[in-house]
Amino acid sequence: MSPLVRDVLGKRLVVDPPPHVVCLGDVMVDVVAHLPGPLAVGNDTPAPISLYGGGSAANTASWLELLGVPTTLIAKVGDDVFGTWSTEQFAWLSKDLAVDPALTTGTCLVLVGPDGERTMVPDTGANTALAPEDVEPEDFTPGRYLHVSGYSLFNDARPAALHALALARHAGMTISVGAASAGPLESAGAEAFLDWVGSDLLLFANRDEARVLTGLSNPRAAATALAARVGRVAVTVGVRGSLWCDGGEVIYEPTVAVEPVDTTGAGDAYAAAMLWALGQGATPPAALQLANAFGRDACLHRGGRPSPLQPLL
Numbered sequence: 324m325s326p327l328v329r330d331v332l333g334k335r336l337v338v339d340p341p342p343h344v345v346c347l348g349d350v351m352v353d354v355v356a357h358l359p360g361p362l363a364v365g366n367d368t369p370a371p372i373s374l375y376g377g378g379s380a381a382n383t384a385s386w387l388e389l390l391g392v393p394t395t396l397i398a399k400v401g402d403d404v405f406g407t408w409s410t411e412q413f414a415w416l417s418k419d420l421a422v423d424p425a426l427t428t429g430t431c432l433v434l435v436g437p438d439g440e441r442t443m444v445p446d447t448g449a450n451t452a453l454a455p456e457d458v459e460p461e462d463f464t465p466g467r468y469l470h471v472s473g474y475s476l477f478n479d480a481r482p483a484a485l486h487a488l489a490l491a492r493h494a495g496m497t498i499s500v501g502a503a504s505a506g507p508l509e510s511a512g513a514e515a516f517l518d519w520v521g522s523d524l525l526l527f528a529n530r531d532e533a534r535v536l537t538g539l540s541n542p543r544a545a546a547t548a549l550a551a552r553v554g555r556v557a558v559t560v561g562v563r564g565s566l567w568c569d570g571g572e573v574i575y576e577p578t579v580a581v582e583p584v585d586t587t588g589a590g591d592a593y594a595a596a597m598l599w600a601l602g603q604g605a606t607p608p609a610a611l612q613l614a615n616a617f618g619r620d621a622c623l624h625r626g627g628r629p630s631p632l633q634p635l636l
Contacts (some may be wrong), residue, residue, distance in 0.1 A: 342497070342602045344387055347397040347487045348472025348480075349450045350420060351429040352405045353587065355625065358436055373399055375587075375626035376412050377431055378450070380472040382438050382588045386595030386617065387630040388415060392602075395462050396420065401428040401449040406547065421457045423449040439583025441624060443504075453480040463490040468598060473503030476519050477511055485519065493519075501594055502528035508535045517552055524553040525601075527594045533558045542566055543573045557597055557614065559590065564615055567607040576611035581619055590628020593618035598622025 353375045362368050376385070385397045396413060399421040402408035405428035410420050429448035435441045453475065462468070469491035475484040491498050500520045502508060508516055513536045520526065526549055528536065533545035533556075542560050549556040550568040559565040564577040583589075596617035600610035621627070 331503070341390065341392040341599055342468050343393040343395070343464060344384075344386040344468040344470055345395045345397065345487070346380045346387070346470050346494075346597060347453075347458070347484060348473070348475040348501075349378035349429060349447070350396075350398040350409050351376075351378035351382040351431045351445065351447075351450070353377035353433045353620050353627065355433040355435060355585070357585070357625070358434055360437060362434065363514060373625065374626065375589070377408060377433070377627050378429060379474055379503065379591050380470070381409070381413070381503070382591035382627040383470060383472070383595050384413070384416075386588075386592045386621075387599065389629040390595060390599045392595075392599055397453070397458055397462070398482075399423050399449045399453045399457060401426050403427055405430065406449070408478060421453070423452040426452055430552075433587055435585050435587070435625075437471050439586050441587050447474075447478055450475070451479040453483045453552065455483050455486040458483050458487045458490065460490055463487070463494045463496060465495050466493070467491075468497045468499065468602065470594065470598060471498070471500045471520075473501050473516070473520075474507070476516065477503065477507045481519070488521065492523075498524040499594065499598060500524055500526055501590065502526060502532040502536065505529075505531040505535050508532055513537070514610075520553065522552065523554045525557065525597075526553045527557050527559075527590065527597070529559045529590060530561065543575075546573050557593075557611070559618065565572065565593070565611050565618075567611055569607070574607050574611065576608055576615060578615035578619055581622060583622035585625045586622050587625075589618045589621040591627060592621035592629070 357372045426449040429450045432444040537545040537548040539545040546558045546566045546568040555569040562580040567574040593614045597614040600613045
């Protein structure tokens with residue numbers, strides 16, 4: 324068990340073998356610049372630059388691996404040095420990532436400000452080539468979980484994501500979806516996104532994403548509305564913690580505020596911890612506590628995955 328799990332939950336949970344989680348979505352290479360101050364538009368802003376593994380689905384799979392959760396990652400990289408490097412980072416998977424011979428591996432320019440907040444400039448690359456034939460039916464069996472990165476619904480990978488959702492429902496699997504980011508949600512449209520994901524699932528969203536999906540600026544009201552539509556929802560509210568709603572009363576768990584180093588991947592860490600806790604039979608308050616702690620921990624180091632990975636350069 325992760326030390327962070329022991330610190331947060333102590334002996335309140337009996338740790339059973341975790342369910343197998345199938346993560347579908349994006350693998351990226353993050354080119355991260357930690358800015359010392361405001362970006363000097365039209366001029367130079369010297370800053371340390373590093374390369375990290377990224378992509379919401381890939382990050383979530385990495386945090387699940389830290390928790391000892393058997394994981395399958397359905398994603399696609401390019402036939403290039405970034406693709407080779409990304410595949411090596413997931414050597415612990417039972418199968419290699421799919422490779423597209425024509426497209427480059429997804430890459431994201433991440434600008435991290437002094438407050439730890441990040442701004443992303445993504446090039447999705449080979450992620451858009453994920454196709455239904457890359458989704459193997461044998462990965463979808465009763466008792467497993469499916470977690471879909473919402474980013475896969477915003478581009479040509481959508482048929483693959485919808486196919487995976489259909490297979491998971493046919494197998495009676497537990498399903499969760501990450502809302503991805505407020506900008507793409509606005510472009511796609513709330514109704515379209517909610518129609519794509521369907522109901523009887525757990526939706527992960529932050530305050531801004533919940534507002535886009537419901538038109539409600541109050542996170543409690545947005546959580547209630549989303550739960551009525553999809554079944555269950557976990558809404559993060561930054562340094563204040565997060566909310567849970569499954570159709571009843573909204574549950575709120577605060578978190579301990581920290582000074583973030585890099586908020587990249589915090590939502591992915593949060594989702595992984597929530598899935599682990601729920602898979603162990605944790606109550607929603609306990610699952611919120613653990614998810615808050617993992618999201619907070621992710622903000623305290625650079626990059627979107629649990630620990631520094633072998634650098635490419």
